[in-house]
Amino acid sequence: MSVLVFAENWDSKFKKSTYEAISYGSEIAKQAGSSVTAVVIGNVSDDDMKSLGKYGAQKVLSVKNDKLNSLNPSAFASAIVQAAQKENVKVVVLSYTYSGKSVAGRVAVKLKAGLAAGATALPSSVSPFTIRKKCFSGKGLTDVAISSDIKIIGLTPNSFHINTTEGSASIESFSPSFSDADFNSTSKETKKTSGKIALTEAEIVVSAGRGMKGPENWGMIEQLAELLGAATACSKPVADVGWRPHHEHVGQTGITIGPNLYIAIGISGAIQHLAGVNSSKVMVVINTDKEAPFFKAATYGICGDAFEVVPKLIEEVKKFKQQH
Amino acid sequence: MKFLVCISQVPDTTTKITFTPDKKALNAQGVQFIINPYDEIALTRALELKESSGGTVTVINVGQANTEPNLRKALAIGADDAIRVNAEPTDAYFVAFQIAEVAKKNTYDIILTGKESIDYNGGQVPTMLGEFLGVPSVSVATKLDIIGTTATLEREIDGGKEILESKLPFVAGAQKGMAEPRIPNMRGIMTARTKPLVVVEPSACELLSSSAQFDLPAAKGECKMIDPNNVGELVNLLHTEAKVI
Numbered sequence: 001m002s003v004l005v006f007a008e009n010w011d012s013k014f015k016k017s018t019y020e021a022i023s024y025g026s027e028i029a030k031q032a033g034s035s036v037t038a039v040v041i042g043n044v045s046d047d048d049m050k051s052l053g054k055y056g057a058q059k060v061l062s063v064k065n066d067k068l069n070s071l072n073p074s075a076f077a078s079a080i081v082q083a084a085q086k087e088n089v090k091v092v093v094l095s096y097t098y099s100g101k102s103v104a105g106r107v108a109v110k111l112k113a114g115l116a117a118g119a120t121a122l123p124s125s126v127s128p129f130t131i132r133k134k135c136f137s138g139k140g141l142t143d144v145a146i147s148s149d150i151k152i153i154g155l156t157p158n159s160f161h162i163n164t165t166e167g168s169a170s171i172e173s174f175s176p177s178f179s180d181a182d183f184n185s186t187s188k189e190t191k192k193t194s195g196k197i198a199l200t201e202a203e204i205v206v207s208a209g210r211g212m213k214g215p216e217n218w219g220m221i222e223q224l225a226e227l228l229g230a231a232t233a234c235s236k237p238v239a240d241v242g243w244r245p246h247h248e249h250v251g252q253t254g255i256t257i258g259p260n261l262y263i264a265i266g267i268s269g270a271i272q273h274l275a276g277v278n279s280s281k282v283m284v285v286i287n288t289d290k291e292a293p294f295f296k297a298a299t300y301g302i303c304g305d306a307f308e309v310v311p312k313l314i315e316e317v318k319k320f321k322q323q324h
Numbered sequence: 325m326k327f328l329v330c331i332s333q334v335p336d337t338t339t340k341i342t343f344t345p346d347k348k349a350l351n352a353q354g355v356q357f358i359i360n361p362y363d364e365i366a367l368t369r370a371l372e373l374k375e376s377s378g379g380t381v382t383v384i385n386v387g388q389a390n391t392e393p394n395l396r397k398a399l400a401i402g403a404d405d406a407i408r409v410n411a412e413p414t415d416a417y418f419v420a421f422q423i424a425e426v427a428k429k430n431t432y433d434i435i436l437t438g439k440e441s442i443d444y445n446g447g448q449v450p451t452m453l454g455e456f457l458g459v460p461s462v463s464v465a466t467k468l469d470i471i472g473t474t475a476t477l478e479r480e481i482d483g484g485k486e487i488l489e490s491k492l493p494f495v496a497g498a499q500k501g502m503a504e505p506r507i508p509n510m511r512g513i514m515t516a517r518t519k520p521l522v523v524v525e526p527s528a529c530e531l532l533s534s535s536a537q538f539d540l541p542a543a544k545g546e547c548k549m550i551d552p553n554n555v556g557e558l559v560n561l562l563h564t565e566a567k568v569i
């Protein structure tokens with residue numbers, strides 16, 4: 001059961017989710033006694049491509065084409081499918097990031113293959129091929145059974161550990177063919193959420209809600225986040241009234257995240273908010289109301305006024321950082 | 325301009341989810357089903373564009389007869405007509421295939437879906453539909469404008485946003501930001517009754533995947549409460565017990 005992993009890069013660099021996907025793919029291959037090939041689309045340096053060997057890839061197929069420097073779902077899917085066919089793989093792994101999401105379905109249709117969209121663990125059984133994923137916005141889990149010959153797995157970022165071994169991958173340049181229809185959309189401009197840690201990738205997220213009373217009070221939230229190397233998030237009403245930008249809104253109708261640590265300050269914990277954050281591994285809740293529903297979902301709670309607790313927390317984190 | 329908007333029905337966002345004793349399905353008893361919130365956004369944007377530049381808005385659902393009240397609701401919000409493909413939606417591949425079969429017979433200019441359905445959270449129908457139809461797809465779009473035969477979209481990418489141009493036809497999955505959902509008014513509700521709702525039978529399609537079993541997530545342990553005057557203890561626990569800092 002040989003495996004192909006789409007090793008995504010952003011501005012020519014791999015990220016944590018790429019290493020997770022390779023580690024995941026190599027675990028499947030190891031169990032089946034087969035090998036892992038990574039396909040890289042874009043101008044990544046040879047050294048970086050070779051380094052994928054450390055996570056278990058034996059070979060890298062490198063696709064370089066000036067038309068593919070920004071994400072084009074149709075063309076990317078063509079390249080991945082041709083790589084899968086060339087390597088005759090039975091499993092294709094993509095990390096389920098925005099880019100992974102926008103190509104996975106196309107790969108599935110082209111290969112007539114079942115897709116586990118948003119897998120959170122290794123297959124629980126190989127025959128039948130079953131994979132667990134979340135459903136009902138984290139309120140349930142389901143085992144997706146894939147019956148097609150080829151299986152596509154979209155792996156949720158931050159749900160699988162990174163494995164490192166010794167090793168260096170060999171690089172093979174690969175030139176898939178494209179059709180005109182692959183290029184029916186063109187990127188005009190990208191706007192980076194500059195300088196900050198992207199919410200979907202952050203390991204720690206500091207989030208605040210209406211309990212903060214007004215946008216002028218976010219200084220302490222940002223300070224805490226910066227100290228922890230965290231991204232900032234907010235509840236929906238806070239984004240709706242413009243206290244915070246929309247791209248920080250997490251929940252049912254916002255972004256779904258699953259960091260290692262989620263700190264919720266002055267957020268009541270409505271079911272729609274929880275839907276976006278209940279995959280977090282550890283949750284800390286700071287709220288004046290001991291009946292706030294968020295305490296039921298939390299790992300640690302402090303019942304207290306954010307305006308007193310957060311400054312104290314900032315001091316304690318500073319102390320902690322001096323000692324560690 | 326002809327719009328097709330894909331409507332799925334999902335349990336209301338406040339539903340407490342439980343499964344049937346054999347774990348094969350959602351326990352639908354007492355559950356209120358609503359239009360998927362992202363699909364409402366898609367529908368509203370289609371109606372806004374129709375109002376500014378003319379055209380028709382068709383809504384489509386792949387589902388059993390019990391989805392018709394929600395299709396009527398979409399008509400009440402302002403869609404012109406509705407199509408129901410009479411089949412149990414098994415997976416995204418099946419749904420996208422059925423919608424594509426209908427779309428091929430009717431040449432739509434713009435096909436909108438939600439960015440994901442809040443039941444299976446796959447987010448695959450827009451992408452698969454794009455592939456079945458051989459047209460561009462944007463899976464998570466926060467803005468959509470049309471000038472002539474070119475669409476300008478804003479999409480979410482990892483770590484930012486991207487503006488892109490696409491030729492028509494195309495498929496896009498609506499995310500918050502594209503429009504503010506509308507609620508039906510009395511006139512809409514009255515006229516919805518007489519608008520066409522056509523039922524078509526599904527085309528043959530292979531079954532590639534299915535949900536074999538459902539489970540509830542493991543129950544969270546008790547929340548450990550920490551004295552607000554002893555915040556240092558929290559930092560200590562996060563380091564030594566939870567090992568997250």
Ligand SMILES: Cc1cc2nc3c(=O)[nH]c(=O)nc-3n(C[C@H](O)[C@H](O)[C@H](O)COP(=O)(O)OP(=O)(O)OC[C@H]3O[C@@H](n4cnc5c(N)ncnc54)[C@H](O)[C@@H]3O)c2cc1C
Pocket residue numbers: 208209210211212234235236237238249250251252253254265266267268269270271272273276286287288289292304305306307337361
């Ligand atoms: C279809 C639908 C979709 C939705 N989607 C989302 C979504 O994606 N994301 C989302 O967040 N919401 C969503 N909502 C809204 C959600 O239901 C809640 O209304 C919202 O999450 C509440 O935000 P909040 O907790 O910031 O505000 P509030 O509910 O007003 O809670 C504020 C909290 O702060 C506490 N507080 C007040 N003062 C202090 C203080 N000094 N120190 C500490 N704590 C304090 C209060 O005790 C309270 O618990 C959705 C709703 C619907 C109907």
Ligand SMILES: Nc1ncnc2c1ncn2[C@@H]1O[C@H](COP(=O)(O)O)[C@@H](O)[C@H]1O
Pocket residue numbers: 329330331332333360362363384385386387413416419436437438439440441442444445446447448449450
């Ligand atoms: N049964 C269905 N009928 C019509 N459209 C659907 C159906 N299921 C999903 N969709 C559309 O596809 C989008 C993404 O769904 P999914 O891929 O299931 O997350 C939804 O927001 C809907 O617009």
